[in-house]
Amino acid sequence: MTSAPPRETEAVLLQKEDRAGPWRTALSSQTAGPLAALVLAVVIFSATTDSFLNPGNLSLIAQQSVVVGTLALGQTLVILTAGIDLSNGAIMVLASVVIGNLATDGNVFGALLAGLAVCLVLGLLNGVLVSQFSLPPFIVTLGVLSVLTAAARLYTDSQSYPINSEFLTALNGGPTFGGVTITYGVMLWIGLTAILGYALTQTAWGVRVYAVGDNPRAAALTGIKVKRVLLSVYLTAAVVYAFAAWQALGRTPTADPSGYSTANLDSITAVVIGGTSLFGGRGGVVGTLIGALIVTVLANGLTQAGIDSLYQQVATGILVVIAVAVDHFVRTRQTR
Amino acid sequence: MSTDVVLQARGLTKHYGHVVALDNCDFDLRAGEILAVIGDNGAGKSTLIKALTGAVIPDSGEITLKGEPVHFRSALDARRAGIETVYQELGVAPALDITQNLYLGREQRRKGLLGTVFRKLDKAAMRQGSARQMADLGIRVQSIRQKVDTLSGGQRQAVAVARVAAWATSVVIMDEPTAALGVRETNQVLRLIERVRENGLPVVLISHNMPNVWEVADRIHIHRLGRRIALVEPGSTTMEEAVAVMTGAKQPEALA
Numbered sequence: 001m002t003s004a005p006p007r008e009t010e011a012v013l014l015q016k017e018d019r020a021g022p023w024r025t026a027l028s029s030q031t032a033g034p035l036a037a038l039v040l041a042v043v044i045f046s047a048t049t050d051s052f053l054n055p056g057n058l059s060l061i062a063q064q065s066v067v068v069g070t071l072a073l074g075q076t077l078v079i080l081t082a083g084i085d086l087s088n089g090a091i092m093v094l095a096s097v098v099i100g101n102l103a104t105d106g107n108v109f110g111a112l113l114a115g116l117a118v119c120l121v122l123g124l125l126n127g128v129l130v131s132q133f134s135l136p137p138f139i140v141t142l143g144v145l146s147v148l149t150a151a152a153r154l155y156t157d158s159q160s161y162p163i164n165s166e167f168l169t170a171l172n173g174g175p176t177f178g179g180v181t182i183t184y185g186v187m188l189w190i191g192l193t194a195i196l197g198y199a200l201t202q203t204a205w206g207v208r209v210y211a212v213g214d215n216p217r218a219a220a221l222t223g224i225k226v227k228r229v230l231l232s233v234y235l236t237a238a239v240v241y242a243f244a245a246w247q248a249l250g251r252t253p254t255a256d257p258s259g260y261s262t263a264n265l266d267s268i269t270a271v272v273i274g275g276t277s278l279f280g281g282r283g284g285v286v287g288t289l290i291g292a293l294i295v296t297v298l299a300n301g302l303t304q305a306g307i308d309s310l311y312q313q314v315a316t317g318i319l320v321v322i323a324v325a326v327d328h329f330v331r332t333r334q335t336r
Numbered sequence: 337m338s339t340d341v342v343l344q345a346r347g348l349t350k351h352y353g354h355v356v357a358l359d360n361c362d363f364d365l366r367a368g369e370i371l372a373v374i375g376d377n378g379a380g381k382s383t384l385i386k387a388l389t390g391a392v393i394p395d396s397g398e399i400t401l402k403g404e405p406v407h408f409r410s411a412l413d414a415r416r417a418g419i420e421t422v423y424q425e426l427g428v429a430p431a432l433d434i435t436q437n438l439y440l441g442r443e444q445r446r447k448g449l450l451g452t453v454f455r456k457l458d459k460a461a462m463r464q465g466s467a468r469q470m471a472d473l474g475i476r477v478q479s480i481r482q483k484v485d486t487l488s489g490g491q492r493q494a495v496a497v498a499r500v501a502a503w504a505t506s507v508v509i510m511d512e513p514t515a516a517l518g519v520r521e522t523n524q525v526l527r528l529i530e531r532v533r534e535n536g537l538p539v540v541l542i543s544h545n546m547p548n549v550w551e552v553a554d555r556i557h558i559h560r561l562g563r564r565i566a567l568v569e570p571g572s573t574t575m576e577e578a579v580a581v582m583t584g585a586k587q588p589e590a591l592a
Contacts, residue, residue: 203455204443207436214431221427222441222499223412281431331485 030275030283033326034290037273037319041294045301052304055180061296063172066185067092067251068263069292070244072270073192074237076288079271080200081213081233082280083130083137088241089263090148091122093256095245097152099168100161100255108165116242122148123238124231131230145264152257163253172250185247189289192240196285209233214281270295273319277327294319340367341403342538343419343507348387348397350562357383358394359562365507370529370539372549375559376583381542384559385511388540389421390414401506418505424512427496430485434477435459435466437484438499469502473531490521494528501532508532509540514548526552546575558582566591 046053071088078085095115102111122144129140163169171185200206211219212229220226249255274291276283298319299312345363349356357380365371375381386392388399390408399406401417408414428437439462445451446458466480475494477487484492493513500508510529514522522545529552533539543549549556550570558566558581566581566588573591580586 198454202457204445204457205455207432207440207443207457210432211429211436211440214429217425218427218429219440221423223415224441277431281429 030330031287031290034273034275034287034294034323038290038294038297041297041301045297045304049301049304052301055178057300057304059180059182059186061293061300062186063183063251064300065292065296066171066183066189067244067248067260068266068270068295069289070189070192070240070247071263072267072274072288072292073189073196073285074240074244075267075271076274076276076283076285077196077200077209077233077237077240078137079213079268079276079278080209080280080283081230082216082278083213083230083233084268084278085126085137085141085234085237086264087122087126087141087144087148088237088244088267089260090145090152091119091238091241092245092248092263093260094122094148094152094155095119095242096248096255096259097156097161097257099245099249100163101156103163103165103168104161108167112168112246115245116239119238119242119245120235123234123241126238127231127234130234131227149261156255156257158257160257161255163249163255168246169250169253171247172253183250185250188243188247192243193285193289196236196240200284205229205232210281212280266295269316269320272323272327273316275323275327277331278324279327279331282327282330341365342367342401343388343540344400345384345388346398348384348394348399350383350387350392350394356562358387358397361397361559361563363388363557363564364567365538365540366555367538368533368536369554370533370541370552371555371557372541372543372553373557373559374543374546374549374578374582379559379582380562381559382511383562385421385509385540385542388414389419389509415503419507419509420500420504421509421511422493422496422500422513424515426489426492426516428484428492430492431483433483434470434480434487434495435463437495438462438466438469438502440499442503465502466498469498472535473498473501473528475528488521489517490524493517493521493525497525497528497532501535501537504537506537507540508537509542511542512544513541514543514545522548546579550575558588560584 051057071092075085075088095118098118099111099115102114126140126144129135130137171188172183174181174183174187200209208219208224208229211224212226216226248260270292271288272278273294274283274287274289276287295316298315299309302312303309341364343365345361348358348361350358361384363384373381373384383392387394390411390413393409406417429440432440444458444462446456450456463480470477470480475498477491484495487495497513514525517525526548529539529541541549541553553570556568556570556578557564558568558578560582568578568591577586577591581588581591
């Protein structure tokens, strides 16, 4: 206390805060990195190929991103609580085959609701096992993944259901502006990102989700009902997975029990590249949207450049490691 | 009974099977004082604190808060009555900023539809509140927008103290608040404890650090074998005498 700096007054504390402003919140360091990577990739592919930077191709990139990108939004919520969801792709696939099967009777709206119910029941299962029984999310969702992968094939007898309903494939359509289609699926993806982003950054629920992922003991000491927050996260993620199932039926109008077998890991990749910490408490859905776009841009751009698509996996892998390294640096910078 | 006693306990008893954790224990905390609670490991200090904060329900005995009998059934009951606790382990979320930590679990929503329908937080009001609270307690940070992981250990504990002091309306309890801190940071937290007292809240300080206790406490509750064996003042009792009584080497009657 000998070389004490001048005492900060209330006014000074607030003034410093005001200088930061809302833009800093939106472009916080955790989103700025992924955004810079996305812009860099777009610039490089635009400069090196003729076919990358045209509206049709950019629209295609967005459409190719929606299914994994939507799954990744739910995954983000789970990872923010320091959890992980290996079952999200399998939940989506089971929901889509249930929808495909029930839709053969013609009641497409009821079928879609049944798909939502499937997601909610499985989200509840994951959530109860993780929150009430305090089981590790990795193991819980690995088990659920294994069961559901088999369940989807048993349910369909390993057959696929063709989707003929316009309603169920509606998300693949959308208005066209100057030859470029913005699909409802892309709009829904962006809309879900906006809603979840609002909930995470502007509501008490969001602050509590971050707190539970960051330091569950401290959260509990302040009176936050940690188990209830965890359960709410798994249920909210389940609703998002139901939207992903609807997106998937639009992308490929077939409910295939063996489809999307790597979507769980792809969604984790998008979350991590998007700057969300696997240790919980840091990150957000806007970063995840950017992360999902980065993965698709790499695949698309390398293909346009005539480079073997295996290098896309190499590039994605390198980005994942960089993202984790940056997160490690951020988390340990002050723990000297 | 003197009216300036804020928190009082008489004859608290708690058994765990054959183990007697509290044995007809008394406790008195006056308004405007820092009361230190010292005792050897296993003397039952933490059971006493848990009984006072609702985490443990005593088998028998009475607790009164500002003269009114209270029967806490849970930690939440005690908090509703205005008793807040700072724990040894840093009870902060490092990825959140100072304001979010101060308001954690007690977030304020905007007025009107934005608050009731859209559940929107009133961040401006919370930032003002936390700036006021940090300034009131003289805690030095660059900005209340700083994430807690950019703060030193002493500053982090200061944030935990600031939160508790902001919400406590009758008593602040600090359970080994400096055990994880270095000398300089410990001093910062001790000044903060005095500041909390100056701002009008009585403080119960549980500590193993005798020099710290003698530095800030107004009175010292010596706990041994599940009960208050002596209640002394640091001016009239030396550390050596108190430790001797605390460990059973000396009878409490030997104290002046």
